[in-house]
Amino acid sequence: MGAPNLPNAHIPSATYRLQFNAGFTFADATRIIGYLHDLGVSDVYASSYLAAKEGSVHGYDVVNQTILNKEVGDEQSYQAMVEELSRHGMGHILDFVPNHMCIESADNVWWMDVLENGMSSPYAHFFDIDWEPVKKELTGKVLLPLLGDQYGKVLEAGGLQLLFREGAFFVQCYSLPIPIEPRSYLRILQHRLDTLKERFPPDAGPVQELLSIETGLQHLPLPTERDPAQMGERHREKEIIKKRLWQLCQDAPEVMEFIAENVRIFNGSKGDPNSFDLLDQLLREQVYRLSYWRVATEEINYRRFFDINALAAIRMEDQGVYDLTHALLFKLIREGKVTGVRIDHVDGLYDPVSYLQNLQKSAYIQLCGWEPGGEGGNGAEAEYFRELERQPCYQPLYAVVEKILMKGEQLPEQWPVAGSTGYEFLNSVNGIFVDTEAAKQFDRIYDRFVNRAFDFTEIVYQKKKLVMQVSLSGEVNMLAHQLNNIAEQDRLTRDFTLNSLVRAISEVIACFPVYRTYANSASVRDKDVQYIEAAVSKAKRWNPAISGSVFDFLRDVLLLKAPERASEESRRAWLYFAMRFQQITGPVMAKGLEDTAFYVYHRLISLNDVGGMPGKFGTTVEAFHGQNLERNKNFPHAMITTSTHDSKRGEDVRTRIDALSELPELWQKSVMRWSRINKGRGSLIENQRVPDRNEEYLIYQTLLGAWPAGGLDQAGYDAFRGRIKDYMIKALREAKVNSSWVSPNSTYEDAVLGFLDGILEQSPGNPFLREFQPLQRRLSRCGLFSSLSQSLLKMTAPGVPDFYQGTELIEFTLVDPDNRRQVDYGARIEALRELRAREAEIGAQALCRELLEQGDNGRIKLFLIYRVLNYRRQSRDPFDAGEYLPLEAQGARERHVCAFARKGGARTLIVAAARLVATLMPEAGDSPLGETVWQDTVLLLPEGSGERFRNVVNDQQVEAERRDGRLAIPLAALFSEVSVALLEPA
CATH class of the missing domain: 3.20.20.80 (Glycosidases)
Known part of the structure; x- marks a missing residue:
């Protein structure tokens, strides 16, 4: 062939x-x-x-x-x-x-088979289960942390109920029916058996069939059986037994009544603790151990997706x-x-x-x-x-x-x-709309408002350690026991105590600079060597009380630097440990950074998004170009995005908050005044101000970013207020400072919600809203133009532009579940239809002017995306395989533009977008357009790009001119009607 x-x-x-x-x-x-x-x-x-x-x-x-x-x-x-x-x-x-797979569903037939048959299940190897964990009582069992309280309390409250259905027994745990191991059916079927026998003649068929079924159960291979033939026999025979038992119940109602009564007895009676002994004994014989969900932190013996008990890792x-x-x-x-x-x-x-x-x-x-x-x-x-x-x-x-x-x-x-999928682009492109020169001013404003100095690096380090203590300590302990076994094999390392290994592992993970490394053989990538050595070095510096030799040993294992005398088996153990270590550093980073530190550090919250490091105040245009050049060289078809289902804030929320970076004096004056106005809206709980200053700082930025465009009726305003309250509850719990998901502080949370109700009250007696609106309107206008620029840059930079559902219009969404609400596609379909009809009627140039005047409805963004994406689809060469050439501007406003060329074949396209527009727009109704704004600033063009162009965005004709021997386009002309441009040679 x-x-x-x-x-x-x-x-x-x-x-x-x-x-x-x-x-x-x-x-x-x-x-x-x-x-x-x-x-x-x-x-x-x-x-x-x-x-x-x-x-x-x-x-x-x-x-x-x-x-x-x-x-x-x-x-x-x-x-x-x-x-x-x-x-x-x-x-x-x-x-x-x-x-991973969800294991809190009876529809997961593979997991249910494991719970029924344990190690003998044909799917036991599907899931990452440690059948011989540190806690010996769990040997051969799976810990199931499903209960909302201590096991004994749930049992005696009737929260666990035995069920009989179609020949099989289950224990109902809330809404989940969990199978009972078939051999343990005997405990149910043999209970009060004499009372059943008394209802039949000695040799009655139903009794003989039930005894035969019991014999079959007694001879079932054990759930610890791993011999394939025995496993097959168990699987086959247990299903035959269930069918026989169910058929017997259909043929002999007395047997059904007998089983139903036994089920009732096993389920006990509230108020009589001894009545639950039978069910307790039955559950002790299962291949799983039901437990309080908090137990998972330390004793869970299946690997999870992050710290989510309901999601079990698959192999x-x-x-x-x-x-x-x-x-x-x-x-x-x-x-x-x-x-x-x-x-x-x-x-x-x-x-x-x-x-x-x-x-x-x-x-x-x-x-x-x-x-x-x-x-x-x-x-x-x-x-x-x-x-x-x-x-x-x-x-x-x-x-x-x-x-x-x-x-x-x-x-x-x-x-x-x-x-x-483009998280790095999201943060890079968003960062160029933040004024990097204002970093120190924002440090001072933030520190003064919250009455303390925050160090983001220290916060991440501490929060990663917190996550390992309260969420993932079981995973760390498992690693430590593996490392201890390795240490015991060599006389030079066997004196390291288990506790010292736990601490060393925790500290190195807390200092790890990336999500994970990727060793999968005897060699380690150079980059990974750097990451590991940096983490170990930092951990040693920050923990002088821990022996440096413990850190050195851990470093050598991670770098697979086994001694010359090490056996092949020992080398495999080193590699296995290193690969398991790699699977844990990512969840710790994600939970410590994204799901904790991002909700604690609020200097400028538009920088707190997945893949970002908000300790760095924005991105220079040079760094943005550098990333694009790197992507174009190595991954030209990578996805690039500005919003995802995991975003902490939607792209249009971020661009509004970005604009604050250009207005530090106004921001400081505003936030201090708002706080004085709202001082009486807060509460005092145990001598603590609620919300605390850091939370209040978050609230004001969130309101500026998410405030709906245009007017709102009462229902719309109430819905917005509800969304903000839901967001703040999530933010409080993620921060793990005054509340948490593990231990929600309802009193504190209610006080924060009361504060929100007070400051958002629509009444003449609420001066906050009156003071808040002018700055919000100004930021809203700035955010609109920045959103257009960000969208254009995404559609033309190296990579495949990705749009999260609904973001083709201006959308002010917050973190999930807020950003997963249903999208009104009917409105979008109608909007695009009307735009195309209007374009045919008056032309793109006039339509852009019209849409900018109606900026609140967000249709200008939809029109921009429609124009550029259709052009890109028809002219793919410059974007798919074209060169990327950063362009310079010269003049008074040169720092306010980001520009580059895409060159493919004989065609050179020019991309230019306005940035940092807040300082170009002193008033809320201004626009970053025209000669008054751009003055003498010109965009320098690459040689051979042509002299006459059409702006794909609005069909405007633009001409270049010679400046000191070079072709250049005056930005006053380029941005005379719209602040973004994709130029093709005319």
Whole structure:
């Protein structure tokens, strides 16, 4: 069989993220595909729509990767959506979740099988379970931290109920029926057996059948059995026994009554603690141990997604797990229904590079048309590896990874992906709208307001340690025991105590500068060596009381510097520890940084977003260009975005708050005055002011950023106030200072909500709103122009621009679940229809002027996106494979523009966008347009770019002129009518 035509990845020109759930289905998506195509989108980028827990609004709580989510739609409606995409020539990227599954759902049949059969379950190896944990009482068991209180209290309150259904027994734990291990059915069926026998003659068939069933149960292989033949026998026989028992109950009502009465007895009686002994004894025999949810912090023995008990990690490094969980995905790829994937939380995988290489190889085989395991499969694999030798970066499938890159960090070069999902671009592009020169002023304003000096690096360090103490101590303890076992093997290290190893591991993780490293063999990447040595060095400096030799030992293990005399088995143990360590540093960083420190440090909250480091005050234009050049060189088709479902604030909220950086004196004056006005609205609890000063500082910035545009009726205002209150409850709990998710302080939270009600009261007696509105209106105007600039830069910089659902209009969303509310697509479809009709009537130039005058409705952003995305889709060369050339401006306003050229083939496009517009607009109704604003400033053009241009945004004609021998465009002319420009040669 000859080699197939080598498939090449479908590269999107622009993606649009859709959140699928019961409220937004395949049918709903089908209805808007035409609109998205008209907008200029090339690919729908879908959240996971594989089977998830009932009621899931995000799809990440997957229960079965092999079927579609029935709440989102059936095969027919899915097919209709795919056909509509095909009709418009659009691609389809699917968010795939390889890390974890939801285990608080009976629909997760693999996990339920594990709970029924323990180590003998055919799916026991699917989940990352430690069957021999440090706590010996859990040997061979799974800790299930599902209870809302101590186990004994829940049991004696009747919170755990035995059930009998279709021949099988379950324990009902809240809404979840958990299977009972079949051999332990004997404890139920043999209870009061004599009373049943008395109801039948000695040799009665029902009694004999029940005794035969009991014999079958007694001979079932144990749940600890791992011999494949015995496991198969157990699986087969237990199902036969259930069917026999259920049939017996149908044939002999007396047996059904007997079992029902025993179930009632086992379920005990409230007020009689001894009556629960039978159920307690039964539960002690299970392959799981039900416990209070707080126990998970220290004793959990299955790996979780971060610290979420309901999400258990799966062992994707196991080929059997990989094959089964990807079966549907590869079927959809083979059929052309899915043209790309987004891999969720790639850092959670045991071995990311091997997984990604496996993914591309599997996609290649599917795209070549061979069935998995079918004839020609081995030939396809051989051809794939030959192609890899010719093209080391060959990727048959467009794949991006959700990966947070810290400052200066790059994706590992051996990863066969198009790039990341764009968090680093989000923070870089947002940062150029922050005035970096105002950093020290904002330090002083913040420190003075909150009456203390915050050091962001110290906050992150402390919060990472807090997370390891209150959420992930079990994971750290597990690592310490593994390291202790390694230490015991060598006489030079065996004297290290377990406690010293726990502390060393915690301190190094707290000092880790990136989310994780990627050692998967005997060698460690140079970059990873630097990260590990930096973390160990910092941990030693910050902890002089801990012996430096303990840190050195940990460093050597992480760097795989085993002694010459080490056995092969010892070397494998070192590598296993290093790879497990890598899986823990990411969750600690995420929980400590994103979900704690970001809610504590409020100097300028627009910088507190996923992938950002708000200790750094903004981004220089030079740094922004540098990132773009790097991306264009290494990952030109990476996703770049400005909002995601994980964003802490929507892009249009951030641009408003960014503008504060240009107005430090006004901000200081305003926030101090607001605080004096609102002093009487706060409360005093245990001699503490509520809200505290730091929380109050957060509230004012949040209100400035999220305040709705235009007028609001009472219902709209009430809805906004409710959203702000919901946000503040989340912020308080994430900060873990005055409340938390683990121990909510309802008294404190209620006082904060009361403060919000007071300052947002619409009455003449509330001077705050009167004082607040002028600055809010000014920031709103600044934010509009910055949002336009940010959108243009995203659509033209190296990479594939991604739009989060609804953000084609100005949207003032906060962190989830606020940013996952249903989008009004009817309004957007109608708005685009009206814009296109109006454009045909009066032209793009006049329409832009009109839309800027009506800025509150956000349609100018929609029009900009429509114009540029459609142009990009028709003229892909400069964007897909073009050069990126940073451009300079000269003149009084040169720092207020970001510009670059995209050169592809014979065409050079010029991109220019206004920035830092607040200082260009002294009054709320101003615009950063015209000669008065831009004065003598010119944009210098690259040679050979031409002299006459058309601005794609509004069809305006622009001419260059010679300045000191160079071609240049006066910004007064370029930005005379709109503050963004995409110029093509006329």
